[in-house]
Each structure stands twice: as structure tokens, then as C-alpha cells.
Amino acid sequence: DVKVTQSSRYLVKRTGEKVFLECVQDMDHENMFWYRQDPGLGLRLIYFSYDVKMKEKGDIPEGYSVSREKKERFSLILESASTNQTSMYLCATLRASGYTFGSGTRLTVV
Amino acid sequence: GDSVTQMEGPVTLSEEAFLTINCTYTATGYPSLFWYVQYPGEGLQLLLKATKADDKGSNKGFEATYRKETTSFHLEKGSVQVSDSAVYFCALNNNAGNMLTFGGGTRLMVKP
Numbered sequence: 001d002v003k004v005t006q007s008s009r010y011l012v013k014r015t016g017e018k019v020f021l022e023c024v025q026d027m028d029h030e031n032m033f034w035y036r037q038d039p040g041l042g043l044r045l046i047y048f049s050y051d052v053k054m055k056e057k058g059d060i061p062e063g064y065s066v067s068r069e070k071k072e073r074f075s076l077i078l079e080s081a082s083t084n085q086t087s088m089y090l091c092a093t094l095r096a097s098g099y100t101f102g103s104g105t106r107l108t109v110v
Numbered sequence: 111g112d113s114v115t116q117m118e119g120p121v122t123l124s125e126e127a128f129l130t131i132n133c134t135y136t137a138t139g140y141p142s143l144f145w146y147v148q149y150p151g152e153g154l155q156l157l158l159k160a161t162k163a164d165d166k167g168s169n170k171g172f173e174a175t176y177r178k179e180t181t182s183f184h185l186e187k188g189s190v191q192v193s194d195s196a197v198y199f200c201a202l203n204n205n206a207g208n209m210l211t212f213g214g215g216t217r218l219m220v221k222p
Binding site: 004031033037039040041042043044045048058090092094098099101102103104 | 114118144151152153154155156159199208209210212213214215
């Protein structure tokens with residue numbers, strides 16, 4: 001089975017900090033995604049990547065950027081964290097049989 | 111654009127009760143439809159899917175039928191268990207990029 005590993009389960013950061021959320025997959029999948037999950041809003045797509053060094057904006061990219069220097073790693077960056085970015089962040093990969101999600105990183109910005 | 115609407119939770123049931131979680135969608139063309147489940151502390155897992163009208167997806171006792179005439183994909187289970195307590199997400203895929211559009215999620219709580 002594909003494994004998608006998110007480096008941190010819980011994070012607490014201060015307003016204005018630069019935050020890195022890391023996601024690593026153990027298969028050779030091109031497609032990787034970052035979503036944020038909020039109660040009542042479901043999952044909303046922040047950014048996705050079809051290949052190394054390629055990135056595309058999703059529905060809510062404002063305040064975020066991403067990095068994909070190696071195929072197995074897709075990083076989400078909060079350039080200057082704000083309290084409205086407190087959320088659960090989910091990474092996913094896509095193959096022919098469907099999506100595989102990581103366990104999520106719950107980020108709290110204080 | 112595409113959208114998915116599902117009933118708000120939480121839904122609280124006793125063990126062995128019948129479950130229905132409603133899901134309706136708005137999309138052009140012929141999307142594929144999915145139900146994902148998120149158990150506490152875990153990521154989302156695919157529960158079932160249907161790719162064309164009148165298809166029925168099923169898994170672990172859960173079923174959902176793709177109804178194009180009512181643009182619905184309601185999730186049902188005849189007898190829920192405590193272990194079914196989770197958050198359930200309805201989703202659709204309607205583009206070549208295979209990106210998913212999710213509903214807001216419905217929390218199910220099953221009491222013994």
C-alpha cells in the first residue's frame with residue numbers, strides 16, 4: 001500500500017512565523033495535493049503538483065506557497081502564519097486507483 | 111462551478127439502526143461520485159465510488175446509488191456499528207485533472 005506521511009501531527013505556531021508542513025510519499029506518484037479541512041466546509045484544495053518543480057493553485061492559495069524539489073516530497077509553506085490559518089491540513093497523492101491521504105497535521109496559530 | 115452538499119451533522123444513532131446520509135451535487139457533464147470516511151485521528155479513506163448513472167457502489171455494508179435524475183448519491187447502511195463512528199465526506203470528480211470537490215462532511219456517532 002502507498003504510504004503518505006505528514007511529518008507533524010500537531011503544530012502550534014505564533015502569528016507571523018514562517019511555517020513548513022512536510023509530506024512524503026513512498027511511491028513514484030506524480031500527482032500530489034494539499035487540502036485544508038475545516039468543520040462544515042469539507043476539504044478545500046490549496047495547491048497541487050503534477051511533477052517535480054511544477055505547481056498549480058487550487059481554490060484557496062492565498063497566504064500559502066508550495067515546494068516540490070523531489071518527486072516524493074511536497075511541502076506547504078505559510079509565509080507569515082495568521083490565526084485564520086488554524087486548521088487541519090491534509091496531503092494526498094493520486095494514482096489510477098484513486099487518492100491516498102496522509103493522517104493530517106493539525107496546525108494552531110496563536 | 112461544481113459543488114457538493116451533504117446533510118449537516120452530527121448524526122447520532124444507536125447500534126443496529128439504519129443510516130442515511132444525504133448527498134446532492136451540482137456539476138456539468140457526468141462526474142464520478144465518491145464517499146470517503148475519516149476515522150478519528152486518521153486521514154481520509156475511500157469508502158465507495160460510482161462512475162456513471164445508476165451505478166451502485168458498495169463496501170463494508172455501505173451502499174450508494176448514482177442518481178442522475180435527482181443529482182444525488184445518498185449513503186446508506188442497514189445496521190450501523192459503534193466502529194462506524196467517523197466523519198463521512200461525499201465528493202465528485204468532474205475534470206481531467208482528477209481533482210475532487212468535497213461536501214462539508216457529516217459526523218456520525220453510533221452509541222452502544
